[in-house]
Amino acid sequence: MKYVWKGSYGAPDTPQVIIMDRFLSEGSYFKMLSEEFIVRKVGPEAIQAWLDLSAPLLKLNNELTFSPDL
Numbered sequence: 001m002k003y004v005w006k007g008s009y010g011a012p013d014t015p016q017v018i019i020m021d022r023f024l025s026e027g028s029y030f031k032m033l034s035e036e037f038i039v040r041k042v043g044p045e046a047i048q049a050w051l052d053l054s055a056p057l058l059k060l061n062n063e064l065t066f067s068p069d070l
Contacts, residue, residue, distance in 0.1 A: 016042040017050070019057065 003020070004012045019038040025031040038057055041050045050056075 011042070013042045015044060015047060016040065017047055 003018045004016070018040045020035045021038050022035045023033045025033055039050075041047045
């Protein structure tokens with residue numbers, strides 16, 4: 001609801017994919033410290049075109065790592 005209806009990310013169309021990068025505190029529980037908008041794709045054609053490109057996350061590409069323990 002926050003990103004589709006209340007956010008300034010565009011019209012509330014469906015379907016859509018919205019990806020946010022969240023920064024969390026460490027400790028016995030997590031607290032969201034901040035978040036940053038990464039990508040938004042709206043409509044089946046835009047989503048499929050993005051998937052056909054292997055769903056690139058341009059800002060995060062250098063930061064993403066795979067951990068089999070997660």
